[in-house]
Amino acid sequence: MAKRYILALDQGTTSTRAMLVDADGRVAGIAQREFTQIYPQPGWVEHDPREVLASVQATVAELLTRMQVEPGDLAGIGIANQRETTVIWDRRTGQPIHNAIVWQSRQSVAICERLQADGCTPMVRAKTGLLIDAYFSASKIRWLLDHVEGAQSRAERGELLFGTMESWLVWNLTGGRLHVSDASNAARTLLYDIHRREWDDELLRLLNVPRAMLPRICPCSGHVGDTDPARFFGAAVPIGGLAGDQQAALFGQACFEPGMAKNTYGTGCFMLMHTGAQAVPSRHGLLTTIAWEIGGEVEYALEGSIFVAGAVVQWLRDGLRMLERAADSQALAESVASSDGVYLVPAFVGLGAPYWRSEVRGAMFGITRGTRREHVVRAALESMAYQSRDVLAAMEADAGIPLKELRADGGAIANDFLAQFQSDMLDVPLLRPKVQETTALGAAYLAGLALGFWESRTQVARLWQVERRFEPGMAEAERGRRYRGWQAAVQAACVFTPDRTPM
Numbered sequence: 005m006a007k008r009y010i011l012a013l014d015q016g017t018t019s020t021r022a023m024l025v026d027a028d029g030r031v032a033g034i035a036q037r038e039f040t041q042i043y044p045q046p047g048w049v050e051h052d053p054r055e056v057l058a059s060v061q062a063t064v065a066e067l068l069t070r071m072q073v074e075p076g077d078l079a080g081i082g083i084a085n086q087r088e089t090t091v092i093w094d095r096r097t098g099q100p101i102h103n104a105i106v107w108q109s110r111q112s113v114a115i116c117e118r119l120q121a122d123g124c125t126p127m128v129r130a131k132t133g134l135l136i137d138a139y140f141s142a143s144k145i146r147w148l149l150d151h152v153e154g155a156q157s158r159a160e161r162g163e164l165l166f167g168t169m170e171s172w173l174v175w176n177l178t179g180g181r182l183h184v185s186d187a188s189n190a191a192r193t194l195l196y197d198i199h200r201r202e203w204d205d206e207l208l209r210l211l212n213v214p215r216a217m218l219p220r221i222c223p224c225s226g227h228v229g230d231t232d233p234a235r236f237f238g239a240a241v242p243i244g245g246l247a248g249d250q251q252a253a254l255f256g257q258a259c260f261e262p263g264m265a266k267n268t269y270g271t272g273c274f275m276l277m278h279t280g281a282q283a284v285p286s287r288h289g290l291l292t293t294i295a296w297e298i299g300g301e302v303e304y305a306l307e308g309s310i311f312v313a314g315a316v317v318q319w320l321r322d323g324l325r326m327l328e329r330a331a332d333s334q335a336l337a338e339s340v341a342s343s344d345g346v347y348l349v350p351a352f353v354g355l356g357a358p359y360w361r362s363e364v365r366g367a368m369f370g371i372t373r374g375t376r377r378e379h380v381v382r383a384a385l386e387s388m389a390y391q392s393r394d395v396l397a398a399m400e401a402d403a404g405i406p407l408k409e410l411r412a413d414g415g416a417i418a419n420d421f422l423a424q425f426q427s428d429m430l431d432v433p434l435l436r437p438k439v440q441e442t443t444a445l446g447a448a449y450l451a452g453l454a455l456g457f458w459e460s461r462t463q464v465a466r467l468w469q470v471e472r473r474f475e476p477g478m479a480e481a482e483r484g485r486r487y488r489g490w491q492a493a494v495q496a497a498c499v500f501t502p503d504r505t506p507m
């Protein structure tokens with residue numbers, strides 16, 4: 005019987021999703037499971053890699069059982085993952101030496117400050133397209149090798165392996181036979197030269213990371229290997245695609261031409277613009293990153309990484325108890341004509357792109373006796389749109405291409421108020437696709453193209469369909485006035501830094 009589905013795994017920051025995609029690019033079924041967020045100290049975030057792996061196995065088992073699909077019905081597997089999150093494990097036992105250090109975690113800030121003070125930024129930027137920040141994997145690896153007893157010498161003896169989540173998952177799903185990563189994930193480690201496309205000796209020396217612990221780099225779309233039947237429901241299923249989740253979403257949104265961009269509104273917000281075969285350096289606080297490597301060719305993207313977006317709504321719900329459900333934020337925001345001058349700067353873990361100010365903390369401005377919960381909720385939603393405008397302005401300046409339309413996805417863009425306000429604030433149409441699980445979809449496409457499930461990107465691009473198009477409708481003067489208020493709020497938040505001790 006013909007293989008009916010590609011299984012896509014979206015291993016995200018707060019949950020794992022498994023999804024079956026059919027040949028028409030339709031989602032036949034989906035299963036999702038959250039896992040524990042470990043906060044050992046303020047500003048630190050960790051995951052237990054074994055629990056993450058268990059969440060993958062549980063979601064796949066649930067999905068296959070519910071959909072009455074046999075592993076033999078699967079044409080292949082595509083994996084997209086939370087990026088930068090760092091796992092180190094023992095090659096022989098397969099056991100992690102510590103929890104995974106999550107991308108948001110700030111425990112390696114001091115390591116980054118030393119590198120900055122040593123003047124390493126220009127060299128790092130030129131080779132990796134990144135800047136020195138605890139966000140990326142390298143300082144997390146250094147932190148683990150420093151803090152787990154004996155880790156450095158074990159790594160030097162070749163006993164320990166490093167990987168981001170896709171690497172850890174492939175290692176386990178193949179029964180410890182494959183230690184690989186892909187170019188889009190390697191590009192987020194701060195150890196990979198995105199132009200020469202190899203691990204870089206100067207960067208490895210700088211961070212004293214032994215080469216022996218690094219994975220082999222595979223293409224994002226290509227037959228990496230097969231699952232071990234003993235580890236994967238009794239079947240050897242080909243793994244055909246690996247990509248960082250934001251790059252996978254760019255692919256799932258069919259942004260294949262230079263100048264096409266997507267923005268994902270999840271916990272954080274990640275805007276990526278495809279820049280073709282050219283790695284465009286940023287002069288405005290963005291990252292230059294590999295979008296994907298396919299058939300020996302690399303395509304690049306400019307990225308604006310915003311650390312807090314949908315998480316601000318979670319905070320209103322769980323921290324302040326202003327909302328019962330995240331979705332209630334829409335009706336509340338729409339019940340008032342404006343935020344009444346209130347601005348919320350959600351710098352809970354500092355500011356990412358384009359500011360890169362890890363010491364700044366969140367703030368609210370413009371409060372009066374008349375400020376109500378509705379205004380605060382509206383200001384919170386607006387903050388996602390303002391932060392995205394900051395990033396888009398930088399992107400247009402760097403790429404020299406004005407954006408024609410923005411393809412949007414992620415949990416928070418279900419909010420129509422946010423979608424409309426975003427379109428107004430950017431003065432470009434915002435397109436919400438029918439399939440909003442674009443990350444998993446992108447992983448499925450990358451795998452399916454490699455395994456002959458789909459023929460070409462042209463075919464994939466035709467499968468993309470718009471669910472709703474939001475047209476900009478705000479007058480120029482009004483847009484400018486509101487955005488200037490936001491810029492003033494960010495500036496004021498940056499001034500308030502009473503405690504500069506790194507977390």
Ligand SMILES: Nc1ncnc2c1ncn2[C@@H]1O[C@H](COP(=O)(O)OP(=O)(O)O)[C@@H](O)[C@H]1O
Pocket residue numbers: 016017018019269270271272313314315316317318330331332333334414415416417418419
């Ligand atoms: N209707 C909504 N309006 C505003 N925010 C929302 C809405 N629904 C979900 N969110 C926010 O979106 C985020 C979840 O999106 P998701 O794409 O699942 O995130 P992630 O993949 O980062 O875990 C949460 O932070 C939540 O607060």
Ligand SMILES: O=P(O)(O)OC[C@H](O)CO
Pocket residue numbers: 015016017018085086087088107248249250270271272
């Ligand atoms: O898992 P998400 O959707 O929060 O995305 C996380 C990013 O990959 C971090 O760089």
